[in-house]
Amino acid sequence: MKDLKDLVRPNVWNLKPYSSARDEFHGDASVFLDANENPWNMPYNRYPDPLQWKLKDRLAVLKGVDRSSIFLGNGSDEAIDLVIRAFCEPGLDSVVTISPSYGMYEVAANVNNVECRKVSLDENFDLDAEAVLESADEWTKVIFLCSPNNPSGNSLDRGSIYKILKNYEGIVVIDEAYIDFSAYPSFLKELSGFPNLIVLQTLSKAWGAAGIRLGMAFASPEIIGVLNKIKYPYNVNLLTQERALYVLENKERMENQLRSILSERIRLQTVLPELNCVRKIYPTDANFILVEVTNADTIYKNLVRQGIIVRNRTNVTMCNGCLRITVGKPGENDVLLDALKKIVKIYNSYMKRALFIDRDGTLVIEPPVDYQLDSLEKLEFYPKVFRNLYFIRKQLDFEFVMVTNQDGLGTDSFPEDTFWPAHNKMLKTLEGEGIRFDDILIDRSFPEENLSEPKTPYRHVRLLSVRMSMTWQTVM
Numbered sequence: 001m002k003d004l005k006d007l008v009r010p011n012v013w014n015l016k017p018y019s020s021a022r023d024e025f026h027g028d029a030s031v032f033l034d035a036n037e038n039p040w041n042m043p044y045n046r047y048p049d050p051l052q053w054k055l056k057d058r059l060a061v062l063k064g065v066d067r068s069s070i071f072l073g074n075g076s077d078e079a080i081d082l083v084i085r086a087f088c089e090p091g092l093d094s095v096v097t098i099s100p101s102y103g104m105y106e107v108a109a110n111v112n113n114v115e116c117r118k119v120s121l122d123e124n125f126d127l128d129a130e131a132v133l134e135s136a137d138e139w140t141k142v143i144f145l146c147s148p149n150n151p152s153g154n155s156l157d158r159g160s161i162y163k164i165l166k167n168y169e170g171i172v173v174i175d176e177a178y179i180d181f182s183a184y185p186s187f188l189k190e191l192s193g194f195p196n197l198i199v200l201q202t203l204s205k206a207w208g209a210a211g212i213r214l215g216m217a218f219a220s221p222e223i224i225g226v227l228n229k230i231k232y233p234y235n236v237n238l239l240t241q242e243r244a245l246y247v248l249e250n251k252e253r254m255e256n257q258l259r260s261i262l263s264e265r266i267r268l269q270t271v272l273p274e275l276n277c278v279r280k281i282y283p284t285d286a287n288f289i290l291v292e293v294t295n296a297d298t299i300y301k302n303l304v305r306q307g308i309i310v311r312n313r314t315n316v317t318m319c320n321g322c323l324r325i326t327v328g329k330p331g332e333n334d335v336l337l338d339a340l341k342k343i344v345k346i347y348n349s350y351m352k353r354a355l356f357i358d359r360d361g362t363l364v365i366e367p368p369v370d371y372q373l374d375s376l377e378k379l380e381f382y383p384k385v386f387r388n389l390y391f392i393r394k395q396l397d398f399e400f401v402m403v404t405n406q407d408g409l410g411t412d413s414f415p416e417d418t419f420w421p422a423h424n425k426m427l428k429t430l431e432g433e434g435i436r437f438d439d440i441l442i443d444r445s446f447p448e449e450n451l452s453e454p455k456t457p458y459r460h461v462r463l464l465s466v467r468m469s470m471t472w473q474t475v476m
Helices: 053-063 075-087 104-111 129-135 158-167 221-230 238-248 251-274 296-305 330-349 385-395 416-432
Strands: 070-073 094-099 115-120 140-146 171-175 197-202 215-218 278-281 288-293 322-326 354-358 399-405 439-443
Touching: 053 070, 053 238, 070 075, 070 221, 075 104, 075 140, 075 171, 075 197, 075 215, 075 221, 094 104, 094 129, 104 115, 115 129, 129 158, 140 158, 158 171, 251 278, 251 288, 251 330, 288 296, 296 322, 296 330
Parallel strands: 094 115, 094 140, 140 171, 171 197, 354 399, 399 439
Antiparallel strands: 070 215, 197 215, 278 288, 288 322
16 A cells, blocks of 8 residues: 555645544533533533444444544545545546446545546456456545445455455455444454455344434544545534434344344345246346246336336336335235235237347348348448437337348358357347347248248247337337
8 A cells, every 4th residue: 555645645644633632622511611512412512522432332343343433424425525625636536436336436436536447347246356456546535345246236346345445555445334234244354454445334224223324434543544534524413413323232132133124135136036027137146036927117106106216227227127125024025025026917918019120221230232141241220220219228118129131140141150240249249239129039931931931039928918019110
């Protein structure tokens, strides 16, 4: 790690923090006439402890850290914002985050005029340490890692996290908002070994106290000192401090609730795949499950109409078609499952609408020379195809089915190794624009074969029935 002075913004390092009345006096007294407070309405007439020492003492015992290594804020969001303000020069420095992940890292960076660089997770939502390190340059001051991750729910590979901690000289923030639901240990025990490490936790999740807004940052006393220097004097109000102490006194209740959530998580992971509207359940170490469904927008709206609110994540990177479902009480989960079964029953009772879209001549321009899209050089999309397809996908309730004639695909006249690169590039480009096909039907036959059924080995047709079929040109 670089010297802390070299990482902190010069004006912050040299800043003389605001000194409140409660900072200047420590101890017991019978008469307080120092802070211009109303003498009536005890105890809420008094300003709260600006450094929350009583609460930190309790957390120090619970978390196994020294109280000087604890920062408390108005949710984890305050700590995220302060880290960027402390270390990143606006308009000059940058931070690195993973994608997809918790959105406040980017929001806080944008608010502070700090560049936010995103590094995509792999197809299993796992971390590429090399890519993260390569994205960081001399102007990158902070790397944010959320593990277990939101919205995917999985824990990031610990070996990759250690690699980043060992090889990056700036600040590494590991957001452990969901760590209590994970079988993996917290990185709190690594604070002494990595002076550049900041660990974020919260009372919002396992402790069931989202409403009081108390976030925790754990780091070296030197880093905590920097955060305390720039925070607002009374950032954690008295009511929050009192309620937090009350919540923390009943660890047994939290552990009982935790066991219930973990049990219900297993139940949902078991039952949800049995519904034919569910395509995939992603592994999770959190109190929520990322679920890929047949039509996320439609299912979400149907659940809302039944008074059930989940999170529609279909527009989030790598989460196309996904709903994020928080694990509730057993009765709440029963209501959700019954509602999904009802939706499936309704869907099965009528014919599903499908839009059949011819690939060549509709999405991509058919090469005029030989009419075979067999190289990347020949790949050219029709003008406005992305805008129009995305509009239909968002506004109309259709399954998207791509159909295409590829005469003799797989034969000497049209080898497969010349077809797939351009085809897959086309699909990846469309998915990058939020356009994903529910099925792709490829007819490999020659016209002279005059087959009654086309050769479609690419995918199994999942459509139950078709009420409406139209071409792309008709929609245009």
